[in-house]
Amino acid sequence: MFIKKLIFCLYICSLGINCSSQDSSTNKDSITILSWNIQMLPRAYGAFSKYLRKKQKKRLPEIIKFLNKEDFEIIVLQEVFDLRTIKKLKNELKVAYPYIQLPIKKGIGIQLSNGILIASKVPLQYIDHVTFAKPEGNEKMAQKGCVLVQCNWGNQPLLIGGTHLNSRSQETRRNQYKTISSKIIKPYISDSIPFFLAGDMNTSFKSRYFAEMMTEFKLYCPILSDKNPYTYSSKNSWNGKNYNVWIDFILENENEKIQVLNQFIIRPKMILKNKKIDLADHYGIALKIALN
Secondary structure: OHHHHHHHHHHHHHHHHHOOOOOHHHHOOEEEEEEEEEEEOOHHHHHHOHHHOOOHHHHHHHHHHHHHHOOOOEEEEEEEOOHHHHHHHHHHHOOOOOEEEOOOOOOOOOOEOOOOEEEEOOOOEEEEEEEOOOOOHHHHHEOOEEEEEEEEEOOEEEEEEEEEOOOOOHHHHHHHHHHHHHHHHHHHOEOOEOEEEEEEOOOOOOOHHHHHHHHHHOOEOOOOOOOOOOOEOOOOOOOOOOOOEOOEEEEEOOOOOEEEEEEEEEOOEEEEOOEEEEOOOOOEEEEEEEEO
16 A cells, blocks of 8 residues: 555656646636536447437437536546447547546446546546446446546646446445545545545435445535535436435545635536427536635
8 A cells, every 4th residue: 555655646746747737727716527427328228228218319419519618627427338429528528628538447248337437628647446346236237436537737636536326225335435435535535635526426415324425435525505406306307206316426525725616506408309308317516616
C-alpha cells in the first residue's frame, strides 16, 4: 500500500507541474460536475427483453445535443453499455469534451462493460478501477464497478470516481460500499486533493441505508435545495407512480481547497411523436464548485 501511495503522489506532483496550462477553460472561477444515468441499455439484446427497448436510438441524439449546449466541465454517465452508443458519444462530444474515459471491460465475451463514461473539458488521466464481485439478477451481464480518474483545474488536482451500484439487493450494495471504500477511496483520498464520487448509488437519501453508505465512504453529501429532490421520480415519463427517491449523488470529501456553490437536478426532455418525454428514466445531479 505504501508503494502504491508513493507512486500516486509522485504522479500528482508531476501533473501539477506539467498540466496546469493545457486548457484555457481552467481559468474559470467555478466548475460544474454532472452525474447522469442515461439508460443506454444494449440495443442488440432488445429482441429478447422489453426492458431493454427504451427508444435509445431516438434519445441519444437529444442527450448529446443537451450535453454539448450546457455548461458542464465534467460529466459522469452511467448505463453506457451499447457499443454504438459509446462510439457516438465519443465522436459527437469530442468538441465540447475532448477528454474521455471510456467504459471499461475486461476480457472478451458477451458480458458488458462497467457502463461508466467520463468526459471532460480538461485532460483526464486514468488512475484505477475495481470490478464488483458477485453481481445479482440481470446485472450479471455487466462488469459493474468504480473507476477513478484525475484532472487538474489550474494547479489543483481533482479526483473523480464514477460508479453504479446494484439495484436489487441491499446486501450486494453493502459489499459494494466496502469495495469502493477499500479499493478506491482509502488508497487515494487525502487532504490536499478534492475527491468526488459520482453515480447512481441505488440507495435512497431517506433510507436507513444511506447513513450506512456514508459511514463506509466517509464522504459528505452537499445540500440539495429543490422542491422535488428526487433523481428517480414518478413525474418522469419513463417511471411508474408513487415512487420518488434521491439515489444519484455527487459526494465529496469536504476539502478546504473547494467551496460548494450549488447542487441541482437537471430534467431535460424531448418531443417524440408529439409527446413530451424525458431523456432518461433518471434525472441528472449537478454540483457546482469553486476552487479556494
